[in-house]
């Protein structure tokens with residue numbers, strides 16, 4: 650004898666009218682989300698987490714739309730995080746750092762440089778100056794939104810970009826350079842092959858292919874020259890004394906040798922160096938440690954910023970109404 654079906658209470662979505670379990674397969678999940686957060690949060694716990702993450706579009710100097718994710722904790726202080734070469738805002742360690750800051754109640758913003766990830770524009774090799782211009786537009790956008798950009802963080806090539814930014818603009822007081830490259834003349838042959846300078850001068854470009862021989866990206870003479878003429882040492886000496894810089898580098902980094910970090914330490918005046926034993930370029934297995942040293946350095950900066958705004962807070966019993 651067939652069992653009688655038990656009555657099941659089905660919750661239907663008020664937006665797409667499907668049973669709520671099926672919203673994510675429905676025609677427009679995005680429209681259901683606000684309703685689901687309110688009425689069925691147990692079924693979609695990730696939505697709650699994402700609710701405070703907002704996609705932000707910012708136009709750069711060239712009219713290209715840059716796409717970023719704002720992790721908004723409601724703090725006025727905001728930290729901007731920059732990715733490295735052939736990477737994006739969605740990758741480690743960028744997302745790890747944004748999450749760690751978020752848990753400390755500090756708002757963070759990860760974005761894609763032009764030509765990378767979801768942002769408009771064409772992918773370029775070098776482009777350090779252009780990326781620091783992108784960052785300039787992002788910083789100014791948030792300053793216009795009544796945020797204080799308290800720190801900029803960059804991983805790998807992004808590390809070079811944040812340092813370059815600090816050498817040109819003095820409105821961000823804390824800079825974190827994670828595994829940036831000091832000597833930009835190195836590390837090119839590995840990607841472009843031998844005699845790259847001669848070949849690029851003949852043809853005007855070099856097409857880089859992956860191991861399977863598939864085209865990856867084109868390096869133009871102009872973009873290579875941008876890299877070769879970007880003077881890291883000079884940029885470092887131009888960073889103002891008030892700007893605190895932290896460099897973190899792993900000892901088993903195969904992409905950028907950790908010795909580069911020692912050069913940053915020599916060239917930057919207000920500098921803290923942290924060599925992480927056994928960490929590689931992506932900080933696999935060291936992500937928590939990386940996040941904790943970076944967050945600590947940033948919190949120290951926020952504290953110093955408060956002391957500057959309100960010197961009475963230095964006194965043990967000093968209370969400051971502005972804090």
Ligand SMILES: [Zn+2]
Pocket residue numbers: 662663664665666667669671672675681
């Ligand atoms: Zn729905």
